[in-house]
Amino acid sequence: MQKVLLIDDDIELVEMIAEYLKREEFDVSVAHTGHDGLSLLKKDNFSIVVLDIMMPGINGLETLAKIREESLIPVLMLTARGDDSDRIIGLELGADDYVPKPCTPRELTARIKAILRRSQNSQNLNDNNRVIEVNQLKLWPGKRQAFWFDEELQLTSSEFNLLEVLIKNAGKLVTKTQLSEEGLGHPLARFERSIDVHISRIRNKLEAINHSSAPIKTVHGQGYLLIIE
Amino acid sequence: MYKLFWKFFFTIWIAQLTTIWGIGTAIWYIRHHEPLTEVNLDLSNGASFYLDPVVDTLKTQGVVATEEYLKKRFRRIVYVVDINNNKELLGRKIPIDFLELVNQKSHTSLLNNAIQSLSVDGHHYLLFVADIPSPWRNRPLIPVVPLVGATLASLLFAFILARHLSRPIEILKQTISQVGAGHFNISLHPQLVNRNDSLGELASDIQNMSSRLGKLIDSQTKLLHTISHELRSPLTRLQMATGLLRQKMIGNDDEMSRIERECKRIDLLIGELLTLSKLDDGINHLNEEIIDLNPLIREISDNASFEAKSLNKLVSLNLLNEFIQVKGDTSLLYYAIENVVRNALRHARTNIVITVMKTPNEKAHISVIDDGEGVDDSEIMHITQPFFRASNTLKASNSQGFGLGLAITYKTLQAHNGEIQFSNLSDKQGFKVDLYLPLLT
Ligand SMILES: Nc1ncnc2c1ncn2[C@@H]1O[C@H](COP(=O)(O)OP(=O)(O)OP(=O)(O)O)[C@@H](O)[C@H]1O
Ligand SMILES: [Mg+2]
Numbered sequence: 205m206q207k208v209l210l211i212d213d214d215i216e217l218v219e220m221i222a223e224y225l226k227r228e229e230f231d232v233s234v235a236h237t238g239h240d241g242l243s244l245l246k247k248d249n250f251s252i253v254v255l256d257i258m259m260p261g262i263n264g265l266e267t268l269a270k271i272r273e274e275s276l277i278p279v280l281m282l283t284a285r286g287d288d289s290d291r292i293i294g295l296e297l298g299a300d301d302y303v304p305k306p307c308t309p310r311e312l313t314a315r316i317k318a319i320l321r322r323s324q325n326s327q328n329l330n331d332n333n334r335v336i337e338v339n340q341l342k343l344w345p346g347k348r349q350a351f352w353f354d355e356e357l358q359l360t361s362s363e364f365n366l367l368e369v370l371i372k373n374a375g376k377l378v379t380k381t382q383l384s385e386e387g388l389g390h391p392l393a394r395f396e397r398s399i400d401v402h403i404s405r406i407r408n409k410l411e412a413i414n415h416s417s418a419p420i421k422t423v424h425g426q427g428y429l430l431i432i433e
Numbered sequence: 434m435y436k437l438f439w440k441f442f443f444t445i446w447i448a449q450l451t452t453i454w455g456i457g458t459a460i461w462y463i464r465h466h467e468p469l470t471e472v473n474l475d476l477s478n479g480a481s482f483y484l485d486p487v488v489d490t491l492k493t494q495g496v497v498a499t500e501e502y503l504k505k506r507f508r509r510i511v512y513v514v515d516i517n518n519n520k521e522l523l524g525r526k527i528p529i530d531f532l533e534l535v536n537q538k539s540h541t542s543l544l545n546n547a548i549q550s551l552s553v554d555g556h557h558y559l560l561f562v563a564d565i566p567s568p569w570r571n572r573p574l575i576p577v578v579p580l581v582g583a584t585l586a587s588l589l590f591a592f593i594l595a596r597h598l599s600r601p602i603e604i605l606k607q608t609i610s611q612v613g614a615g616h617f618n619i620s621l622h623p624q625l626v627n628r629n630d631s632l633g634e635l636a637s638d639i640q641n642m643s644s645r646l647g648k649l650i651d652s653q654t655k656l657l658h659t660i661s662h663e664l665r666s667p668l669t670r671l672q673m674a675t676g677l678l679r680q681k682m683i684g685n686d687d688e689m690s691r692i693e694r695e696c697k698r699i700d701l702l703i704g705e706l707l708t709l710s711k712l713d714d715g716i717n718h719l720n721e722e723i724i725d726l727n728p729l730i731r732e733i734s735d736n737a738s739f740e741a742k743s744l745n746k747l748v749s750l751n752l753l754n755e756f757i758q759v760k761g762d763t764s765l766l767y768y769a770i771e772n773v774v775r776n777a778l779r780h781a782r783t784n785i786v787i788t789v790m791k792t793p794n795e796k797a798h799i800s801v802i803d804d805g806e807g808v809d810d811s812e813i814m815h816i817t818q819p820f821f822r823a824s825n826t827l828k829a830s831n832s833q834g835f836g837l838g839l840a841i842t843y844k845t846l847q848a849h850n851g852e853i854q855f856s857n858l859s860d861k862q863g864f865k866v867d868l869y870l871p872l873l874t
Contacts, residue, residue, distance in 0.1 A: 214666060214670070217669060217670050217673055220670065220673040220677050224676060224680060227681075284662070285700070286704055288764070306665055306669035306672050306696075307669070308673075308675075308693070309673055309676035394732075425725055
């Protein structure tokens, strides 16, 4: 069973989400504050965190930042619908994806499953040793590891998936729609900026290792392209 | 803008000039009629040269003619005094002691006729000549130097005073137009703050008023925003509960679907209200992205086309074959245009035509035409008001709107310095909406 950690201050809502997820065969733990969430996270091994960004106290964004200091565990944010700024900040802090509130439990479960499906190590042993290599970039999709100039990249699940899509299509333009569907597992929403935020985080991580510019090119208004040298 | 200054300036200047000239003239007049204190009796031989014509006139033509003659200007003044009552013919004042002097001298001066006496019609007259005191004699009829000086001085003071009065008003005017544009947190110019007069008080009153106004409007929008926001939590719980219920009872769920639909509708309403309050909150919070209009409108049109098929309607799109870029908030502009297209789709009989053009004055022009019945002419001016639905929607069965769409569209275009126009095609053959947005240059 997949372990889900729910962090949200709305007690009744959390109760219902937990019940729903349990019926969908998840093992659910709940926390009502960022603090509780962080300490639970240290004690146990979770597959995914569902985090409400709009919490009082040490709020969701701070909690997210603290989580990212320690691990690359997949994080799904709950954001206010229509509030772009919180969502973008959350993605910049390294959240994997978001679901706008209010949402139906079905939408939420679908998002969780999409992230989990894509963040697991492949069960297929053949896949385990498969390497994709372009220039100095090496990807082991099975082990979910990526190297750039022989140094391991610390990528979140979404970042890894997006990079995988790009490297598989190296030298070709990949549209944002394709990136969203293949990398994040859901269709591109209108004015989706999350792809751009993820890509810019990947770029920063590449540039941190090697100062020459990252090999990902933006094709304005259309998509991205991994350059083959 | 400087109109006020010039008004003040000329009023003050003219007032000063009038005063100066008035007082000047008065002084001049009085000086010319004041008693001859500094006048010297002219006892020289030349005096008779001035006296003789007067004596002649008095003898031959009488008093009236003499008066006329005396009024003429000469380099010397001839006085004609009636001895009986010590009155001068023209009424000019002569000091008594001066007359005594004349009387004394009259005996000695008879030789050269510098003082003469004469009797006419029973009046005894004494005639003598006086020097005009030199400053008076040299003075020109129009005193040019003092006048020019006074005029220049008045110009200067009129300028200073007009500035003093008009500057604060100009500043205040600019401040107030800021308030009009929606900036309620005005800071006063130091020139206004340091004034202790009514203008200074007026300025600080205006500042107080506008900050109060700002706070009121602020709290109003905040309230709308908070209410909308707060409604979301229970709505989320409601949706969650419905989902849970659906998960538990598999089977007939007509009512469940209805509840879910209504939840979505409330969510939509809250979303529109939040957008509206964001727009009310001010232009300052909007994103400023560069937007290609063509792909944006194509997406809207494609979505509408997809929906139109099931309604047996047709959406056609005419794009311009060049880059059309505007600056602004993509999601707001998308919503603004989409709402107009959706309205058209809802009200059209069969056809919707979307056209993108450029106007000669560098604006993007998006027109959306449908072949529906249009809006009653008397209602067109109201359709941008929040929650206004025209009478045509009551008849349409599939109308589900809140009447917020065009309010958002209108405010969005306003925030982007754009314009929106509505018109009915003739004979109820359709409705046309024109949107204008300034192009990025
Ligand atoms: N193309 C059109 N033809 C006829 N009537 C129209 C058209 N567009 C708008 N209207 C009228 O103007 C009213 C206001 O439009 P608006 O978009 O603001 O609200 P709505 O479409 O009813 O609801 P909402 O957009 O909030 O879902 C509509 O209710 C409708 O009566
Ligand atoms: Mg509408």
